[in-house]
Amino acid sequence: MSRTGAITFKGNPMTLAGAAVSVGDAAPDFTLHYFEGGMQKLDLADLKGKPTILSVVPSLDTGVCAIQTKKFNEHLSGMGDAVNAVTVSLDLPFAMNRFCGAESITNLRVASDYQDRSFGNAFGTLIEELKILCRAVFVLDANGVVQYAQYVPEVTEEPDYTAALSALKGLAG
Template sequence: MAQITFKQEPVTLYGSQVKKGEFAPEFTVLDNDLNEVNLETYDGQKKLISVVPSIDTGVCDQQTRKFNEEAAEEDGVVLTISADLPFAQKRWCASNGLDNVITLSDHRDLSFGKTYGVVMEELRLLARSVFVLDKNNKVIYTEVVPEGTDFPDFDAALEAYRSI
């Protein structure tokens, strides 16, 4: 089990860490209308998966906006996954006027978090992280942010996403 910090306090990451060069494992999450969504839903598209602890916080808000704005012209999909309830994600999107942001909830059973190794065990939240997958779901880039309140490396993630 890996360890990071959140608000400078150590937390344990539960699950298997996904590594660059591997094929991304399958997961099941919920969309804002409570429909099940999985990796297969986005077959044939490159994916930037932006993982945030809670969409309703400043750093998570900025991370979600930045990736969606910067990757908008790309031929692919940006997915934001958190353990927030789908209703909270839907409310956040509506109150921020963001119609094209895809937010997905891992609240029900932490399928994504466990499979990708980013569940903060002590908090039952997902660790801030980024995964870039090519059209065949090969992992091109991974980052688990060492301090959960810091931003990911936007430039490196976007460069990996654009290079596919």
């Protein structure tokens, strides 16, 4: 299934692979990769038990993606271990780690969908024309049920931080 014109990139309509994930849906399973003392896997089961925010970006090497990651990192500083926070992109795990070190990103994990695009296809965030992920934010409850979902309509624009963080804080107590 594809969703033609679901979002735009610099005003041009783009097609997203897969179905949209909506509030009330059980989050689809996925496998991401991150580098922490070696290559590690992260999947949905690893996130259950705590509220989770998934911040999806095309690439940390772009201005808006860097801003999005830094803003969520800043706002998550007071939440500690009460929540899971993950930035997802197709960037290689090593490049993601370099970004986090250079930008002092410590309140969220970065994980890559580079191997098989399982996240992008399952969450409907893979832009078919560009082979990158669109900008999106998802908040899951401790059981992995979607409580907030935003597919940012224009990839070059920032997400609604206030709405996403409000949903997350409401779950974290």
